[in-house]
Amino acid sequence: MESQSTQSTETPVRTAHLPLVTEPRNPGTELDLDWVRAVQANTSAIERRAATLPGRRSVKKDYQAAWLLKAVTLIDLTTLSGDDTVGRVRRLCAKARQPVSDALLDAMDMPAITTGAVCVYHDMIETAVTALKGTGIPVAAVSTGFPAGLSPFHLRVAEIEESVKAGAEEIDIVISRRHVLSGNWQALYDEMKAFRVACGDAHVKAILATGELGSLRNVARASLVCMMAGADFIKTSTGKESVNATLPVTLVMIRAIRDFYDRTGYRVGYKPAGGISKAKDALVYLSLIKDELGDRWLQPDLFRFGASSLLGDIERQLEHHVTGAYSAGYRHSMG
């Protein structure tokens, strides 16, 4: 990666901070319906925990800056619009390579960082792969008839295969919500398993579309079934539902991840997506992950933010940290 620095030539060339990916992939398990059906999620209690969390955890000054920088490395910088073009995706990839200006990084004596991944539709994979060549930043593609997931099954599987062929290292699939809503866990398991197989070496994130699952108990059960079927990540939303990532949903999904780890020894990643646009929210998410799952999950191989506008707010907060003055959006390069 080339230095984007506009500072003096003495600035050392930065190397991107690459996550150490040593985690064995979740191979999945048999579908354990007893386990699935025993899962409970008490909505009121979960909401209370979520509501009080921001008051229980606070990260300040240098710690806050470091946490926000960490958050940057966990972002799947995303564009999923019908009007995406090659130019638009290139600009996004440039931002992924250099999400925070060198001036700010220097001020905090930080090495270079990149975002966790870039997330695009299938048609933009090639553009993104080219733009990110040599950076180690993976390209994620949404797939399987995203966002509704209602195209013919064989086409959804084929879409995964095409995307992997095109160079996507991560595939964000959408599950069939109807399987959850009708309690057809076997169908959900089979579908997820087929998607996992189609992904091959690419990591698969299962998008549950939690806003359409009707209850937190369904979220918990769908999370478990997808992990049993071999999901590498479970993800809240497409960003297209009316309700996307929320703290209560997050709590339910990461508790499912914790239970899955406790019983199988495999760590599954978590990706909240949609609706997280403020630096402050990101800190709350990170503290929730830290407290419920542990520090190991605060690395890009196990946690991602699916977000497009979050980075801008983080940059402004970082500049405030460095200069003491509140920042303006136009001072930071757009992605």
Next chain:
Amino acid sequence: MMIVKEIFETMDYGPAPESAAEALAWLVDQGDRFGHFINGAFTKPGDGFESRNPATGEVLATLSQASQADVEAAVDAARKAQPKWEGLGGGGRARYLYAIARLLQKHSRLFAVLESMDNGKPIRESRDIDIPLAQRHFYYHAGMAQLMENELPDAEALGVCGQIIPWNFPLLMLAWKIAPALAMGNTVVLKPAEYTSLTALLFADICTQAGLPKGVVNIVTGDGVVGEMIVASDVDKIAFTGSTSVGRRIREATAGSGKELTLELGGKSAYIVFDDADIDSAIEGLVDAIWFNQGQVCCAGSRLLVQEGIADRFYTKLRARMDGLRIGNPLDKCIDVGAVVDPVQLQTIKGMVEGNTAGETYQAVCDLPKNGCYFPPTLITGLETSDPLMQEEIFGPVLVSSTFRTPVEAVELANNTRYGLAATVWTENVNLALDIAPKLVAGVVWVNATNLFDAAAGFGGVRESGFGREGGWEGLNAYTKSKGKTKALAKVEAVSGEGAPVDPVDRTAKMYVGGKQARPDSGYSKPIYGKSGLLGHVGLANRKDVRNAVEAAVGAKGWARTTGHLRAQILYYIGENLSARAAEFAHRIDAMTGKKTGAKEVETSIQRLFTAAAWADKYDGQVHGVPIRGVALAMKEPTGVIGALCADEAPLLGLVSVMAPAIAMANRVVLAASEPYPLAATDFYQILETSDVPAGVVNILTGSHAELAGPLASHLNVDAVWSFSSRDVSAEIEKAAAGNLKRTWVNNATATDWSVDHSRKFLQAATEIKNIWVPYGE
């Protein structure tokens, strides 16, 4: 000092301190020394003691120890201010309470920081829980003042209230005490705990800012000696929150004084987790149950009961959760558990945990600050009910645990305690939750939640957790009395006489115990004369007859589960059968009293029975409007076994007026008949026998009230004792009642007009209000 690059790798939480500057500046402004707040002004600071920050040991201020003269001056000021304050009217008082609420809100952070510095609780709790709830109590009771005249037309203020509060929720307990007292037109003398007086003194400042009339709120500082002075002073009511042992002493000290009393005491509240619960949420609930405020919470869910099948998994998850708790500087915004209030308290906790050899003790693997009063979150599993730590209140961050097999066993274990403050139930099964909640002996039950509080829902306990409620409509009873003047009650003497029996055939009046006619254990009887001669003999009951009667009443526990409809039918039936023999009863009464009021007394007694029958299925509970998505069900439950010394002057009506509302509310009663005129009561059991009253529900003893008062009031299986006797037994009853802190209602030698229907008062005394919180949502 870590740099950003390092923190980026470790992802540690750093320090996030709340500034103490403003609170310290306020203390400096006050000269770091405080007098008492009496009659609207601070007295000159006198000899006293230091108030320390338990997290650091630093001295925050020097406080004055109140003298007898100080307490008298405070009570005097409150006494002088009270008529005018009450006379201001509810609307007028509401404005002051509203102003106080607003001022608490405006200075909320100052209160929160000062509270955390003084008490050691995390700033998160003082900022997000204590202070907002204190504000809420003043807002809520501003509303109660506003509504008083219309909604409680028969109520008036008690007068001057002495209030003694603990150190665990200093400002919040002040609010719980002062807001309802002021709303109902009382004035107060309040003593904060000596460890934590600072926010009360800041509150005094707020009263001045609100322009509260002088003398309405008086605050004196000092230790338990000052508390004793307040208890002994010329106040009309004592409200105390604190330990059961001190509560017991206050009960004894105020016995027979006529001072109203409410006690909010200790607890060992059960926290029950069924195997179908949301386990992660139940574990998170424990954080709020026992690690909230360092476990120094009277209603802390300190006794965990887990269903056997999930116990191992539950404990494993719980231990992991404990390790995630952050203990340290209370002013840090990222701290879960702060400092224990004082080194003395810390030693007590340590002593109790170290003294325990049973079960398996786990302490959270977490960093403790080197200095200050800190104790690690502790879990002791595998305890049995016989282990002291399963019974004794630790009042620290220590959770004890045992397992159960079935819902029935869970209830038995939960209720196997002298306390009865709160309980928590976790299950996703609504049938189970709503079946268990009423069976738990506690004043508050939380379903799938814990430690929820609000001004709109009453809080308080049963058994040795005290009596009285704070909050809600039910809380207003603690600060009001019925309007009207009291008259002295003269001792009613039996008609003395001699001569032959009026009735040539000897009729033996027995007692009525467990549905059977019973001879007195003593084998002694006494003659009852009328003007015309000997009317008969009655047995002289002794303590063993009391024992037998209480045993029978306790055994008739099925009555508590009957429907209101059934009890109404039985009460109507009693009325019907009494009506059929009205002339005979009237004649008997006239013969004993030598008056001609018998017919009217019988007629009124029948009315009383019909009124009680009417109420049996209509004395409804409430659904409180608490600020959660859910309901707080204020359910009326029977008080339990009630012992009553019935009025001497109205031999039938006095007994029926007590019995009818008591059994209508599903209590069982042990009644001591009118001492001079007992034969109406002994005739009455024949009515009971023919009216389908189950055995043991009503038990009737005859004999000396002075003899029966002690055994009844000291009996640990009796839940309440009432006395309308014209004998001087009120003090003895209240003193003996301290044993199990049973509820008392004694006349203190004042007369009751039995021709007037007091059913409301009886229904109130015959019931306990249990608030069941049921949050919902899918």
